[in-house]
Amino acid sequence: MTGLFELLGLGASAELLSLSGWGGNLLRGLANSLQIAFGAYGLGLVIGLFGAYGKLYGGKVTRDLLAIYTTVIRAVPELVLILILYYVGSDIINKISEGLGGGRVEINGVAAGIWVLGVVQGAYATEVLRGAIKAVPVGQIEAAKSYGMPAFMIMRRVTIPAMMSFAVPGLANLWLIATKDTALLAVVGFNELTLETRQAASSTRAYFTFFLAAGFLYLMVTLCSGAVFARVEKWARRGQPSLKGGTS
Amino acid sequence: MKLKALLAAATAAAALTAGAAAAEQVKIGIAAEPYPPFASLDSSGNWVGWEVEVIGAVCAAAELDCVITPVAWDGIIPSLTGQQVDAIMASMSITEERLKTIDFSDPYYNTPAVIVADKSMDIEATPDSLAGKIVGIQASTIHQAYAQEYFKDAELKVYQTQDEANQDLFAGRIDATQADSIAMADFVGSDTGSCCEIKGAVADDPAILGRGVGAGVRKGDDALREALNKGIAAVLADGTHEKITAKYFTTSIY
Amino acid sequence: MTGLKELMQPHRIVMMLIFAGLVIWCAVSLRWDWLPKYAPLALEGLWTTIWILAASLVIGFLLAVPLGLAQAVGPWYLSIPARTFCTIIRGTPLLLQIWLLYYGLGSLFPQFPWIRSSELWPYLRQAWPYAVLALSLSYAGYEGEVMRGAFSGVAKGQLEAAKSFGMPRFTMFRRIWLPQAIRNVLPTLGGETILQLKATPLVATITVVEIYSVSSRVRSDTFIVYEPLLLLAVVYMAIAGVITLAFRRFENG
Numbered sequence: 001m002t003g004l005f006e007l008l009g010l011g012a013s014a015e016l017l018s019l020s021g022w023g024g025n026l027l028r029g030l031a032n033s034l035q036i037a038f039g040a041y042g043l044g045l046v047i048g049l050f051g052a053y054g055k056l057y058g059g060k061v062t063r064d065l066l067a068i069y070t071t072v073i074r075a076v077p078e079l080v081l082i083l084i085l086y087y088v089g090s091d092i093i094n095k096i097s098e099g100l101g102g103g104r105v106e107i108n109g110v111a112a113g114i115w116v117l118g119v120v121q122g123a124y125a126t127e128v129l130r131g132a133i134k135a136v137p138v139g140q141i142e143a144a145k146s147y148g149m150p151a152f153m154i155m156r157r158v159t160i161p162a163m164m165s166f167a168v169p170g171l172a173n174l175w176l177i178a179t180k181d182t183a184l185l186a187v188v189g190f191n192e193l194t195l196e197t198r199q200a201a202s203s204t205r206a207y208f209t210f211f212l213a214a215g216f217l218y219l220m221v222t223l224c225s226g227a228v229f230a231r232v233e234k235w236a237r238r239g240q241p242s243l244k245g246g247t248s
Numbered sequence: 249m250k251l252k253a254l255l256a257a258a259t260a261a262a263a264l265t266a267g268a269a270a271a272e273q274v275k276i277g278i279a280a281e282p283y284p285p286f287a288s289l290d291s292s293g294n295w296v297g298w299e300v301e302v303i304g305a306v307c308a309a310a311e312l313d314c315v316i317t318p319v320a321w322d323g324i325i326p327s328l329t330g331q332q333v334d335a336i337m338a339s340m341s342i343t344e345e346r347l348k349t350i351d352f353s354d355p356y357y358n359t360p361a362v363i364v365a366d367k368s369m370d371i372e373a374t375p376d377s378l379a380g381k382i383v384g385i386q387a388s389t390i391h392q393a394y395a396q397e398y399f400k401d402a403e404l405k406v407y408q409t410q411d412e413a414n415q416d417l418f419a420g421r422i423d424a425t426q427a428d429s430i431a432m433a434d435f436v437g438s439d440t441g442s443c444c445e446i447k448g449a450v451a452d453d454p455a456i457l458g459r460g461v462g463a464g465v466r467k468g469d470d471a472l473r474e475a476l477n478k479g480i481a482a483v484l485a486d487g488t489h490e491k492i493t494a495k496y497f498t499t500s501i502y
Numbered sequence: 503m504t505g506l507k508e509l510m511q512p513h514r515i516v517m518m519l520i521f522a523g524l525v526i527w528c529a530v531s532l533r534w535d536w537l538p539k540y541a542p543l544a545l546e547g548l549w550t551t552i553w554i555l556a557a558s559l560v561i562g563f564l565l566a567v568p569l570g571l572a573q574a575v576g577p578w579y580l581s582i583p584a585r586t587f588c589t590i591i592r593g594t595p596l597l598l599q600i601w602l603l604y605y606g607l608g609s610l611f612p613q614f615p616w617i618r619s620s621e622l623w624p625y626l627r628q629a630w631p632y633a634v635l636a637l638s639l640s641y642a643g644y645e646g647e648v649m650r651g652a653f654s655g656v657a658k659g660q661l662e663a664a665k666s667f668g669m670p671r672f673t674m675f676r677r678i679w680l681p682q683a684i685r686n687v688l689p690t691l692g693g694e695t696i697l698q699l700k701a702t703p704l705v706a707t708i709t710v711v712e713i714y715s716v717s718s719r720v721r722s723d724t725f726i727v728y729e730p731l732l733l734l735a736v737v738y739m740a741i742a743g744v745i746t747l748a749f750r751r752f753e754n755g
Contacts, residue, residue, distance in 0.1 A: 022291050061513050075742035076735045077700040080714065083323070084731050090330050176592075183595030187408075187707065189280030189320030194598055199282055199289050202411045205440055207609045211602040215594045222593035322718060326727045349725040382627075384709075388722035405629075405709045406719070412605070416709075419608035420618050421627040443612065 016209055022200040026210070029196030030217050033182040036113040036192060041178045043118025045171075048125025053155075055130050066126065073123035079184050085116040086188050109190050117181055121174060128170035132163035164236035172229035179221050193217060273313050274472065276303055276463075277333030280318035281409035285434045285496050286339050298496045302356060303337050305488045306463075310479030322387055322408055325349060328464055335465050335472060339428065341390045341458035351467050353476040355460030356489070357501045360449040361391055364417065364432050365424035373448035378402045384413035384422035391426040394456045399426075418443055426450060430501060532729050540720050547716035548737065550630075551702050554712065557634050559698060562641025567680070569642055570649025584646065591643025597704050600636040604629065604708040633705035641698050645687075648694070652686040653679065692749030696742045713737060 017023040051069070054062045073081065089112065136159055144154045186195035197214040201207045278295065282288035286299040295316055307314035319327045324340075327333050328350055335353075342352040363373035371377050379401035385392045387406045395404055405422055407413040413425045418440045425432075429449065435441040450457075463480075465473045483489045484502065493501055572584035591599070611617050617626065625631050656679055664674045703714035717730035 025289070025291060025293055028293060061517070064514065064517060072735075072739065075696065075700075075739045077703045077714070077738055079703045080731060080734055080738065084728070084735065087323075087326055087330050087727050087731075090332055094331050180595040183597045184704075186597065187320065188323060189318055191280070191318065194595060194601075195280065197598070198601065200291075201605070202409075202415065203282055203284075203288060203291075205415075205609065207602070207606040211598060211606055215590070215598055215602070218595060218598065219590060219593040222589075322722060323727075325725050326721070329725075330727075346725075387718065392722070406711075406715070407709060408707060415605055416608060419611045419627075421608060421611075421629075 016200075016204055016206055017213055022204065022210065023213075025196045025200055026193065026213060026217065029191060029193035029214075030221075032110065032190070033179065033192040033194075034221070035110055036117060036182050036185065036190075037175070037178045039110070039114035040117030040121050040182075041175055043114055044121025044125045044174065044178070045129075047118065047122025048129045051122060051126030052129035052133055055126065056133060070123045070126050073120055074127075078120055078181055079187060081120055082116050082184055082188060085119055086112060089115055113182070113185050113190055113192070116185075117178060120181070121178055124174055124177070125171070128174060129163070129167055132167035132170070133159060135166040136162040165233070165240060168229065168233045168236050172225070172233070175225055175229070176222055179225070180218070183218075273315050274307070274335060275317045275333045276307070276314050277317050277319045277324055277327055277336045277338060278303075279321035279324060279338045279409075281321055282411055283339060283409075283431065286431065298492060299337060299339060301492045301495075302483065302489065305483045305492065306337075306356070306476060306479035308479075309482035309486075309488070310475045312475055312479070320408075324388075325464070328466060331466075334469070335463050335476065337463045339431075339461050340464055342460060342462045343390055343393070343458040344455055345393065346458075346464070349467070350464045351469070351473055352462035352464055353473050354480050355462045355502075356480045356484075358460035359429045359501055360452070361394060361426055361457055362429045362432055362449050363424050363426050363447045364436065364444050365447050366417070366420070366443055367445050369423060371424055371447050373450045375399055375401065378424060381423040382421070384416055384425040386410045386413060386427065389427075390457050391428075394450065394453065395426055397453070397456060398450070414441065430497065528732070532732075533726055534729060536720055536724050536726060536729075540716065543711075543719070544713065544716045547711055547713040550710065550712040551699075551714075552741075554630065554633055554637065554705065554710070555695075555699055555702055558637035558641055559695060561634065561638035562645060562698075565638065565642035566645035566649045569646030570651075570653050570683070573646065573650040574653035588643045588646045591640055592647065596636070596640050596701055597707065599640060600633070600704055600708060603636050604632045607632070629705070629709045632708060633710045637698065637701060637705065640701065641694075644697075645694060648687050648690060649683060652683040655686050656682040688749075688753055692746055695745050695749070699738065699741055699745065 015021060017026075051066050055066050058066070140158055140162055141154060144158045149157070182190075182192050183194040185192050186198065189195070193214055197210045201210040204210070278287050278299070283297075283299075285297055287295055287297040290296050295318070300316065303314060303316065317333050319333060321338065324333075324336055324338060325346070328336050336350075339357075340346070342355060346352070363371065363378070365371040371381065375398050378399050381402050382405055383395055383399055383402045384405045384407055385395050387408055389410075392404075392406060395402070405413075405416070407416070410425075410427050410431060413422065413427070414435050416422050417425050424447070429446065432446055436444055436446060463473075463476045465476070489502065490500070569584045569588065572580040573588070576584065611626070617623060660678055660682065661674065664678050669677070702712060706712060706715035706718065709715075714734065717734040720730040721727055
């Protein structure tokens with residue numbers, strides 16, 4: 001066993017991965033990745049909610065524009081979108097700021113990452129939420145309307161709670177995509193987990209040690225999220241009869 | 249969980265809109281990928297190396313408040329023109345091609361380009377000798393431009409970082425690599441580089457290989473260029489440059 | 503709403519006009535002078551993208567069938583490894599997997615000098631075998647999960663009927679189970695193929711010269727940022743469109 005470890009260059013792993021060694025860097029990268037993933041996921045949900053409403057109840061132009069948005073985002077590789085949004089985003093913000101007479105805007109890496117991945121997530125979230133809202137029985141919304149509830153209150157009190165159970169599986173999947181997509185930001189030079197891993201690996205030449213360690217960290221995030229989402233799903237389904245296959 | 253995510257998004261949006269520059273900080277772009285011994289990360293996450301120290305010295309002499317900002321090398325010029333950074337000090341040579349897009353300060357170091365290959369290989373730094381060989385080069389460098397011009401008969405493999413090219417030279421996936429002599433001297437002196445040796449410098453072509461390494465600034469940003477020129481002249485004059493060089497290298501690299 | 507309804511026809515026309523205007527503006531005011539010089543390289547890159555995509559789809563699918571079968575009906579010593587494999591592949595970023603395969607394995611070569619004199623060396627030293635391998639494994643991981651559902655979804659009665667006819671197990675698998683399972687996954691296959699297409703540019707990071715890396719090359723040679731990226735996005739959209747149309751035909755036909 002030790003022979004195999006030595007062979008793979010894992011001999012000095014414990015030392016290299018200690019917190020005072022490169023382990024701290026990996027954890028810092030993980031924190032960055034999670035921060036970006038959280039932000040992008042949140043931004044994606046906001047875009048998705050508006051997008052879904054726009055697609056369902058919006059005017060023709062809104063609907064067409066949203067269709068273009070979701071189609072384009074889902075057909076172009078994330079890596080390409082990230083590059084385009086990364087360069088375009090900062091250009092636009094600076095132009096607007098200059099137009100308003102303001103100075104240049106500093107965009108930190110995390111905010112840029114959130115914006116880029118959030119726009120991508122938004123397209124997928126739009127589709128997930130649209131499907132979920134459509135699955136809510138029309139009668140429930142009509143009943144709320146006939147009580148004279150304002151539109152926003154209907155959304156908050158009826159539509160969103162009722163659609164949650166339909167949306168959670170899709171949203172869980174989106175969260176996993178968000179965490180993994182943060183790795184793509186390594187290509188534009190963000191110090192997230194994958195880039196930290198590569199820097200550590202190429203500085204120490206212990207490729208297997210660090211790539212396996214990073215893989216383990218990502219896997220832990222996935223598995224923990226899976227457990228959390230299982231609970232959320234249970235919570236979202238509370239009060240519903242447990243009909244298997246009734247929600248897909 | 250959703251609320252938390254929303255909050256995070258809201259803060260991010262706030263950071264995007266409200267983060268207007270408070271102080272006159274100068275963001276110095278360096279390559280996010282390690283480039284020892286000029287700039288690399290240590291295990292506590294700090295950038296160290298010859299160039300990092302020179303940046304500090306130049307900024308101090310020019311009385312600039314500099315922040316080191318790592319950017320992917322591949323997109324470092326777009327980052328400068330897109331205003332994500334204000335200057336590039338990432339071992340970037342001053343070439344005609346780059347001068348079409350950005351301006352440069354005076355040079356602060358200069359090294360020849362060399363060919364590195366396995367010790368057992370009978371390779372010289374000439375186009376004839378490299379014909380039919382696999383040559384690894386880093387993307388967006390003078391070496392890529394040079395190899396594309398002169399080593400037309402070689403198979404070129406383009407890497408995002410020189411480090412990856414070195415790794416593949418070590419692994420035997422490429423026969424040779426062209427890069428900066430100082431960085432390569434460091435590499436062949438390391439454990440992984442022990443496989444290989446510097447086979448010689450390539451024939452000079454100033455049009456492609458440039459006139460040394462300078463700090464890149466946006467076209468028209470003359471104030472910053474002048475300030476950096478002043479800083480570079482000061483560190484060269486007062487011996488700081490020499491002192492930093494002595495810490496890393498045995499010979500002068502200016 | 504009525505006002506919008508009246509606008510229903512004209513609004514699309516207006517949008518198309520705006521779009522046409524945008525295209526013309528792009529063609530006129532953006533820089534395209536690099537295009538003729540890089541066109542041959544771009545075509546080569548496009549071809550690489552397509553064949554790497556096709557190869558990884560075929561290999562990945564062939565791996566996904568046993569993975570799905572093992573998870574659906576296999577004994578524990580097959581289903582647990584299969585499930586573990588799928589979880590690991592789906593739980594870690596593809597970029598990390600690609601780098602682990604390429605640079606991780608690469609770092610082992612110098613310890614085994616005989617590798618360099620072996621017959622496989624000409625392949626091992628190139629990048630595309632790693633790219634195809636990593637993409638295939640990734641596709642197998644995702645599709646294996648889908649195939650598991652597809653195999654479980656085949657109606658039991660059909661299998662029992664086949665059994666009662668005395669059909670050998672392999673014939674039963676080949677004639678009834680597999681075709682039905684494939685029919686079950688067919689509607690998702692188009693989407694999965696597009697996802698796989700979107701994963702291909704990652705192999706550019708290990709020096710495979712496909713269409714994405716050609717656009718990077720243009721960017722690094724000429725410092726033109728947007729134009730190659732825009733064109734690249736259009737190319738990917740076109741490929742995705744062709745895939746969608748092909749699968750629609752396939753499903754209907």
